[in-house]
Amino acid sequence: MENADVFLGLHDFLERMRQPSASDFVKSIKSFIVSFSNNAPDPERDSAAVQNFFAQMEVDFRVHPLWAGCSEEELDSAGEGLEKYVMTKLFTRVFASLPDDVKLDNILHEKMALVQQFIRPENLDINPPFQNETSWLLAQKELQKINMYKAPRDKLVCILNCCKVINNLLLNASVASNENPPGADEFLPVLIYVTLKANPPQLHSNLLYIQRYRRQSRLVAEAAYFFTNMLSVESFISNIDAKALSMDETEFEKNMEFARALLSGLSTDVDSQPNQGGQPLNANKEPTAPLKSSEVPSLSDLEDKGAALLVNDKQSSQVFRQYPYLFAHVGDLTVNDVEDLLNNYKQLVFKYVCLSKGLGVSAPSLPLKSSQTQDHQHAETAKQQDHTRAVEPNDEPSKDTDRKDDGSNTESLFEVESLESKLSQDEAAAVQDSKHEESSQSQLS
């Protein structure tokens, strides 16, 4: 999915809205957005209202002199521009606006946090030739970007990019191992596994939001298929039990129990979820506010800080429980451990290099002794999280990147004011947004 043309679509759309002849459009967009603040959230009604509004506007665009002589594609990008503009404005009002949805997000998030501790590819029928946990990290990262965007299309693109990465990896694996070309039998299990490991923020709310506010006529064909896969992933994960993973009841319970102990020992705030809704849920999030987001600490600063915290942490022995080989001697190891060790090593290197890159330093050679405390840190999490979270097991890279959106620009962006006066500002924000997309997602093409 390339995003450049959609950025152009928004740009072009905003340009046209500046024309004097667009004043009627500007007026109706403005009053449509304002009308939302008068009513309590009602997803069914809101979704229908938005879809109808988009449909009507697209009809009006088609016959308006502003688009005279334009191609279908230009009209289509005008529709995209409208969708992105309106939904960015309405985002705080309609995203995760019901307590029930927030609750489901939290339940799902916790379930994934637990199951990701012990799930193995075999539990989902992923055959060995297709297993590639290290490369799956790339797919996880796409999914974890979902809260960096507010427009439904941009969120959808995160899902589609994740699916593309998986498809590419499966295809390569099938060529390398002479297997049949991969179909859904191979694809869905990997998507489930990747989602569990990524534990993307507010998954339930994000899916509902895309379903309700992505223009329905554009959620078709391939996009509809992969989106449906994501819905089915959510459904599968919500219902995960011993049987779904081919485990026996006691083994499953034991695993869940152990995962719970592990998480509660490591994190003081398992319950508080990353939240994009701009709700005050974040308010109590950072009691100690250890690092200001404006300053990026150096790699060694982080290491020192983490080490100091570990020394003071009474539960530090538990932290290391998840690294079974940390205190092993050569004589303890068997040949069978090699595969595990190699996998661990690959993940470790991957995360470490990401961390270094994220901090803008060239990756130093891996310091073996201290790496165990570092491998779960990530530039973004380090910036924003308290230190307890930073050593959380399997703290997947940008679990909390969503908070980017809650930054200073949010306030100004969402004030419902005169559309005209806000155009340039929104445009600037959109440019940033698109640039980000371009640079971070172009690797996929």
Next chain:
Amino acid sequence: MGCSSSLPDRSSGRLVGPNGENGGASDAKNLRVKLVLLGDSGVGKSCIVLRFVRGQFDPTSKVTVGASFLSQTIALQDSTTVKFEIWDTAGQERYAALAPLYYRGAAVAVIVYDITSPDTFNKAQYWVKELQKHGTPDIVLALVGNKADLHEKREVSVQDGMDYAEKNGMFFIETSAKTADNINQLFEEIAKRLPRPAPPSSSQNP
């Protein structure tokens, strides 16, 4: 291999193709049809589709990565075209409960089994029953015995397949994705059986 390409679709950054197919609108002359594939894992669902799409390679068709979703347009003698949007499903038992998400709104369901495995034939019958109960009304059902090239390992007779299909008012055919036998016939026959003019437009929504 070589039946699908890892090249991305560079011609269009949009989520759907050009030429006004956005609305999911199909008219009497140009049908757009959602087709869902069901069947046990390993029966060759994706191979059938790849064979179908590769066999009639159309350089203008969208290049898609992976075989879990593919689309292919065929032209019929009466100068109508049918664009199949083919949704593959995971066939493993643990994913069976998710199938309704996929077959919702489908105009066609192709249920595949492996003629060398009676278990997969039983599973196919399970899907037929499920679709009769919960599928789109007037959905076109096709029963496909795949791997027909493996005569010497056959364990489900042609007659059994035919009888079951007839009893349930379905179209039946045996195919070999390996030799391409009957692959095009399968989709052409389905196209002929589609209700005209257009399938319900709801088939375009997830």
